[in-house]
Amino acid sequence: MRGRNRGPSPLPERAARLWRSLGAAFVILVFVPPLLLLVSGSLTEPGLPPSPTPQLVPDPVSTAGYERALDLGGLLRASLNSVLVAVVAVPLSVLVASLAGFALARLAPRTTAVVVAASLVALMVPPTALLVPRFAIFRFLGLTDTLVPLIAPALLGTSPLYVLVYYLAFRALPADLYDACQVEDLSPVRTWWQVALPLVRPVTAGLTALTFILTWSNFLDPLIYVYDRDLFTLPLALRSLSLLDPTNFPVFLAGAVIATLPALGVFVLAQRRFLHDHSDPRE
Amino acid sequence: MSAGSEAGPRAPGTGAGSPAGPDARSRRQLALMLAPYLAGLVGLVLLPALVTLALAFTHYDLVRPPAWAGFDNFTALVEDPIFRIALTNTVVFAVVAVPLRVLLALGLALLLHRRTPGAGTARAAALLPTAVPEIAYGLLWLWLLNPLYGPINQVLRVGGENGLTALGRTPPQWLTDPTDARAAIILVSLFTMGETFVVLLAARRALPRDVYEMAAIEDATGWDVFRRITLPLMAPVLALLALRDAIASLHFTFVSAFVVTDGGPPPYATTYLSLFVYQTGFEYLRYGYAAAATLVMMVLTLAAVLVQWRLVRRYRRFYPR
Amino acid sequence: MSEAGLVLDGVSAAYRTETVLHEVDLAVARGELLVVLGPSGAGKSTVLRVAAGLEPVTAGRVRIAGRDVTDQRPGLRNVSMVFQSYALFPHLTVAENIAFGLEVRDTPHRVARERARAAAETVGCAGLLDRRPGQLSGGERQRVALARALVREPDVFLLDEPLSNLDLALRVEMRAELRALHDRLGATMVHVTHDQTEALVLADRIAVLRDGRIEQVGTPEEIWRTPATVFVARFVGSPAMNLLPAGGPLQPAGDPPALPVEAQIGFRPEAVNLDTGHGAPAIVDRIEVVGEDAYVYLTLEGGKPVVARVPTTRRPDRGAAVRVGVRWTDTHVFDATSGRRLAP
Secondary structure (H helix, E strand, C coil), X not given: CCXXXXXXXXXXXXXXXXXXXXXXXXXXXXXXXXXXXXXXXXXXXXXXXXXXXXXXXXXXXXXXXXXXXXXXXXHHHHHHHHHHHHHHHHHHHHHHHHHHHHHHHHCCHHHHHHHHXXXXXXXXXXXXXXXXXXXXXXXHCCCCCCCHHHHHHHHHCXXXXXXXXXXXXXXXXXXXXXXXXXXXXXXXXXHHXXXXXXXXXXXXXXXXXXXXXXXXXXXXXXXXXXXXXXXXXXXXXXXXXXXXXXXXXHHHHHHHHHHHHHHHHHXXXXXXXXXXXXXXXXX | CCCCCCCCCCCCCCCCCCCCCCCHHHHHHHHHHHHHHHHHHHHHXXXXXXXXXXXXXXXXXXXXXXXXXXXXXXXXXXXXHHHHHHHHHHHHHHHHHHHHHHHHHHHHHHHHCCCCCCHHHHHHHHHHHHHCCHHHHXXXXXXXXXXXXXXXXXXXXXXXXXXXXXXXXXXXXXXXXXXXXXXXXXXXXXXXXXXXXXXXXXXXXXXXXXXXXXXXXXXCCHHHHHHHHHHHHHHHHHHHHHHHHHHHHHHHHHHHHHHHHCCCCCCCCXXXXXXXXXHHHHHCCCHHHHHHHHHHHHHHHHHHHHHHHHHHHHHHXXXXX | CCCEEEEEEEEEEEECCEEEEEEEEEEEECCCEEEEECCCCCCHHHHHHHHHCCCCCCEEEEEECCEECCCCCHHHCCEEEECCCCCCCCCCCHHHHHHHHHHCCCCCHHHHHHHHHHHHHHHCCHHHCXXXXXXXXXXXXXXXXXXXXXXXXXXXXXXXXXXXXXXXXXXXHHHHHHHHHHHHHCCEEEEEECCHHXXXXXXXXXXXXXXXXXXXXXXXXXXXXXXXXHHHHHHCCCCCCEEEECCCCCCCECCCCCCCCCEEEEECHHHCECXXXXXXXXXXXXXXXXXXXXXXXXXXXXXXXXXXEEEHHHCCCCCCEEEEECEHHXXXXXXXXXXXXXXX
16 A cells, blocks of 8 residues: 555554465466476476476476477477468557457447447357357368468457447547547547557557567467368477377477477566556545 | 556547547548458358347258258157256356356466465466467366376376275266266366466456555455455456356357367267257268257357346445546 | 544655655544645555554554554454545445445344444435445445445544535535534544535534645634634635735735734735725736626736735726735734744
């Protein structure tokens, strides 16, 4: 709270703060080690017998896992495919979501209600429930074994949720603002681009990060639509590593680290946006 | 949820005077802006859902055209022991893991919503696993849970002899014992409740602060504050998140079951509906049968939605606006 | 002064690293209604929050009904507070809201409800007991917040701008009711406001706060007639008191008091006479007509501004040349550097 000041604090708040900090420390101790182990495991020498005691720092430190992962899994080629998909799908997805969200905020309430309801229904459908029919449709269109089905979800804004978030953000802008644009005879597209979009920049930043992480991590779609090894994306390439013998765990852990880094990097950049402390101005 | 704010919800952007909003030219433009999303919504969700409905009543292997099968698929499902196991596993997982995940997220949100030393780092830490790609996360756990090489059992064996724990018991056989494997999948899922956590964090921060000061003046204990203020005020959000999580649980078991346990250990201890659908369709090429199972999945979802809807409606009566 | 209800003894408080209260001394007698008046940012709310224990003190002691409560948590101080936003629990009915403080203190349910009803009747919201805050108007919420504050019979009532969210008519009505309620209960109340009219009408005594320091404590009449500083003089009264250098263009009529070299004279707009035919020459800049009264904004020779309040029927024309007359008996004298009052 606001106990930042020095001097005697008469309230039992200090003890409470101490407990909270201890709790926070505990949370860190639970959630961080698996990821540290991921890194340390990936730096272990592959093929050694299991060590009898857990090791946080591997002995010897070795990058052999990374070399073999790149070799065996064709990870370079797969990374390139993943980047290609992300470069096309992420901007397209954010564009679709923001356009649709803006249109929903400006269209007649009845139209909006129908589309919002349909979006909510779509949110209720678990992705695995659409595997079979989507596959049937893409096969019918002759698009299986291409990267198109991996980019297609961008048409949905990756998730209808993101469209709804944009809708709420645009709707929260003052109505006067839109009226003023109308008085200036600004077309909806120009209102969207010149006025509304700059005002919801934090939303765009957050959703772009989330879209990237989802697109980058997409495993199910490539698993179903792509069979040609040359078209494998990173997650799918990693899967072939999972079939390795357990003694080779450094190899597949190295692959996991490579796949994780971009997503984690984007997350770290974005997390300030939604985790930051509010200051509470008073009187 | 706002406590007694006098300002009602802001009027939608269309402005009060013009319910239909802009003129015809603008409306056309707006419709064009919405079009790509509508195409995606129909083409990628609504149409596939209808196709599922149709395919469920056919035999279809992608090679020959679908053949009408009537209710064959459904009678087969009822008699299919694997399907029954998968259904049970799915429901049990949802019933156990979803409340645990939501409670964990709620606990973390209440612990970490304030500005205290370490809280910011802890918030980021709690979110980290959610940002890791599912498959990489699966690989990590495949190793962590390995009975011989995995660090978890290495830690459990510390102080014990001959591969036993310090208490002289065998460490859990995560990947080979059915019960331990199910527990492992739940454990793995607990770490990825980050999205629920973020939403609850925001919801807790949105609660009016003076209400809590009021409670402090009335000398309400921590438990009273939680029971009488925090919980009821956050209940709508919690209900929504639980619903979302229940639906998502149909899906997020897939990668862990697929990569970490491969549906096993026998007999099908961690085969969930999602994995069942995948294997039936894409490994055994019985698309009609898989569609029928998918339909069951959607009915389950619908049931979950209806139950929640009733709960929320009942709650609404106590808590207008 | 009679027995003290609330005493702040050299209290300082800080927000983050910034000190917002500087060694404030304030004693509120038992049964007194004291109004803390000041502009926003003066630390008025902090005074209440320190008294309630919501804000820690960095120095000094807080005493309530003779007990030193400085180290006690809010719940043990036996105070109740009405927040500016009312802080009603949105998920509870009015009855549950009022009974909240009793129920968390383990008062039997029936007793709590009975007392909640009684409190609601006292403030005139007994008809609303089954409603929820979302269904109430601003004035009704205000009454519920009051009922919740008085259900427990606390030693001190702390009211943080409770009327500021109401529209003008309702504010005037609630102001009168609040005063009547205080007289009926004989309770000790500290009421914070930035509205000088509200303070003058409501208070037994007023404490004027500025930048975390108390400028003056006194009855409304004292505050009005003998403001202790330039700040108090200008903050209370609308339009604000005119202020001119003592040796300047305008010399009040009558016997001047002994003046130091550096002094300022102040007089209220209603003390200005434009009809005398003598006094300092001035030009009428603009006129605001407010019903029966007209505020005449003038510029003296040398450019100093003066405001006069005259009957609307006798207002001069814009641009007219008039003479501004004031008497020494209506004039306050302040030290020009410290702003403190010198005479009379």
